[in-house]
Amino acid sequence: MVEELIIAGFGGQGVMVMGQILSYAGMHEGKNVSWIPSYGPEMRGGTANCSVVVSDEPIASPIVTEPTTAIVMNRPSLDRFEPMVQPGGLLIYNSSLIDRAPERTDIRVIAVPANELGEEVGSDKVANMVVLGAYIKARGTVSFETVGQCLAEVLPARRHDLIPLNLEALKRGAELVK
Amino acid sequence: MAGRKLFKGNEAVAEAAIRAGCRFFFGYPITPQNEIPEYMSRRLPEVGGTFVQAESEVAAINMVYGAAGAGARVMTSSSSPGISLKQEGISYLAGAQLPCLIVNMVRGGPGLGGIAPAQSDYFQATKGGGHGDYRLIVYAPASVQEMVDLTLGAYDVAERYRIPVMILGDGVLGQMMEPVSFPEGSEPENAPQRPEPEWATRGARGGRAPRIVSSIYLKPEELYKHNLRLQEQFKRAEAAETRYEEVRTDDAEVLLVAYGTTSRVCRSAVEKLRTAGVRAGLFRPITVSPFPYKALGERARQVKAVLTVEMSLGQMVDDVRIAVAGAAPVDFLGTTGGVVPKAADIVERAAALARHGAADQATREGIS
Known part of the structure; x- marks a missing residue:
């Protein structure tokens, strides 16, 4: 199994954290992982992305140019990364904020109304976790149990009271995917 | 897996340097290596070390000269334009045969360039960089783990040949997170006491002969001999350390x-x-x-x-x-x-x- 992801969105939507949680979970399951942030002059409201590789084999290149999965949280990210997904790959997009449907027909596409579903479980701040839940259900890259254990590692201590809400959001996202 | 932790390359090189005995860091901020001074500013005081954010790159490299001259394990880090500013000091360090660790997380140039990863400082790193007849020992790691492994041995190599060691990374290696493990027992509190190097200038108390750290040799015959000595040291490193x-x-x-x-x-x-x-x-x-x-x-x-x-x-x-x-x-x-x-x-x-x-x-x- 080699999963090469690009996770992209506005700064502040939690795309870096999504990638970190996947990386920690993969590492704890004994897999090889790498995580590279885009590090341009990003700021809240600008666009940001990270490249994540989770693999059973040693990782040759951590640079992702043809992702097996793209997770896009806003419209500019959909426009940029949809064409790059490998044929047969997966595209998950945040349909709460993106006003067009993806055009590719040679890949699997999952629409996640992430902000609405986040609101449903308590806050649209966990929209990223809703999407992560949908992703993990769709690909099975890591287990939900491991991801749950990683939250305390990735989230700063002052946010640990939000772990139950994050778990709820992961579950809500997973329910969306058959 | 036990013992593995996710580290950014920048943080990994900083932690590895501390475990290798680094107790002094002098630097000036620049992207994409800012996690190194950030990490050092927090971590060095915990192990009794000293972190100084200097007023400039030029000041930082001359602080490295001072600490290295006193026999301390010292480090500076920067990215391309900042390393250019440090070249005068690097030449003096090489001339004075002072071991130290210099990290360059290379970004695109020339000039101010950009902040994205590049390898365009290869000539500068390997062919001199500063003025004069000298070479550095330059490591080019390809993973975060290798960044750790090479840094752990960097001071031993620098001191064996009395040649400054450079870690030549790039923006991706600095920013990337990969799992790393540090060798058992390499925690800073387990660091062995290092004897004072026989060339270190810490004050000639007790009547020993004075020592001089210098790179000035005004007589051509003396500089000739000195440069041959530098070259001989590099040749020894070439024979034993090429990897x-x-x-x-x-x-x-x-x-x-x-x-x-x-x-x-x-x-x-x-x-x-x-x-x-x-x-x-x-x-x-x-x-x-x-x-x-x-x-x-x-x-x-x-x-x-x-x-x-x-x-x-x-x-x-x-x-x-x-x-x-x-x-x-x-x-x-x-x-x-x-x-x-x-x-x-x-x-x-x-x-x-x-x-x-x-x-x-x-x-x-x-x-x-």
């Missing part, structure tokens, strides 16, 4: 040569080429100074073509040509300005070389 890695080179007909981040992309390209039936291999210098001329030259004798891949418009390729010495055609694929080469482009070029390289061989043997 490289080969991937699937045993039966390779096309040999990729790359270091650092680019070597990771090439490793991916080698896998794809092999799947497509092209016998490709990778030669990866780990020390880019001293450069593994001999090993590369020997390997080149068996191949149809050599392809050097760099994030520059052609710098290491000069050393590759010296090493290959006409044994095979040397082609070059480079990206610049902060663009990382794509595996697909490398595959395409290497596959073409596998065909044309063969044709070239036939021509030389008068077959075609």
